[in-house]
Amino acid sequence: MNTSTISTPAKVLIYSTAAVLLTLGMKAISSILMPVFFSIFSYLIFAPLVRWLMRKRVPGKISVFLVILFFIFVFVGTAFLFASSLLQLSGRIPNYENQLTNILNSISIYLPEAGVSVESILRDIATFAFNISGDIISGALNAGSTIALIVITTTFLLLDAAGTQERVKKEAGDQPAHISRFTELSKTVINYMLLRTETNLLGGIGTAILLFIGGIDFAVLWGLLFFLFGYIPYLGFYLAAIPPMLLGLFKYGVIGALGVLVGITIINALVENVIFPSLAGKGLKLSPTIVFLSLFYWSFVLGAAGALIAVPLTIVVKIVLESSEETRLIAKLMESSGTRDQDE
Structure with missing residues (x-):
């Protein structure tokens, strides 16, 4: 079929149908895709470390072995810290609930009477925030429960990475365009990760x-939560900030909660608006709207x-769309307006 003879509405219908079918297909096999994606991104994070060890004249297989040991140590250590901290936290939940009830009772006398209890509304908001955080953590840990599959897959990817550059150079003469696209994809995703x-x-x-300086309970746990939720655009900061804010409220009152919020907000602003842009430069060309919508789509x-x-x-989807003339316009629409203006 000659796609140039197909009308624009027909193309939109075909691409939309294909996108819906692909989405439903991926959702049906999400239990398989999740460990595969985690393995790939683990490889992208640790592959530079393997190449660094090889440049230090450490043999390839030994480099992979050392990196895999480091990977297992990081994962097991993080999972153990999360589990132990959550167990301790669960033991204190009744005490925290009593403190929350006392605080809500103390402020309810200053609020006007309404048909709905202010205490129940605030309690529902806190419960909703904790449930979302718990779902994301449990989802990550469930993906990590297939640790054997992730470690084995990552190991094979790292072992294969040692000879990838040589094989790519041998084939570069026949397919330079494909090599260029693959190189762009790898660099963009690796740099971002x-x-x-x-x-x-x-x-x-x-x-x-x-x-820790402020005396908030489980400071290391909330630091890990901030690290983990930092991968979630826009919403991650607010989800990570709620638990330590509540603990600050319990310990120091409203001033303590506001102090925790201000402190975490300053750190987040430095990370997101100063450190990350200065390191990433203009490498991430996605529109903020696309980034926000992608959060709900992949969830x-x-x-x-x-x-x-x-x-x-x-980012992977965008680069794949850029590889074809017919879908390049869609990829262009996914970029931020500033990037499009500069290109034009």
Whole structure:
């Protein structure tokens, strides 16, 4: 079929139908796709470390072995810290509930009477926020429960990475365009994952130190939460800020909650508006609207943990769309307006 003879409305219908079918297909096999995607992004994060060790004249297989050990140590250590902290937190929940009830009772006398209890509204808001946070954490841990599959897949990817550049160079003469696209895809996604991980780590450490100095319970846990939710665009900060704010409210009152909010907001502003843009430059060309919508799309397709990898998956989709003349316009519309103006 000659696609040039197909009318624009027909193309829109065909592409829309294909997108819906692809979405439903991915959702049906999300339990398989999630560990595969986590394996790929784990590879993207740790592959530069393997190449760095190889440049230090460490043999390829030994480099992969050392990196895999480091990967397992990081994952198991993080999971253990999360689990132990959550167990301790669950033991204090009845005490926190009593404190929340006392606070709500103390402020309810200053609020006008209404048909709906202010206490129930605030309690529902807090419960909703905790439930969302819990769903995302449990989704990530459930994906990590297939740790054996993730580690094995990542290991094979890292072992294969050692000889990839040589094989690519041998084939470059026959397919330069395809090699160029693959190189662009790899660099863009790897750079984003590395920079996002580095800036999230700085933000998480800063948050943990701030909360520890302020005497907030489980400061390290909230720092890890800030690091993890940093991968979620726009909403991640607010979800990560609610639990330590509540603990600040319990310990110091309203002033404590506001102090926690102000401190975390300053750290988040430095990470998102100063550190990350200065490192990433103009590499991330996605429109803020597309980034926000991708959060809900990948959460629908892959579950709550899909929110953690929504942006890199959307970058991959954009680059794939750019590889074809027929879909290049769609990829262009996914870019931020500033980027399009500069290109024009």
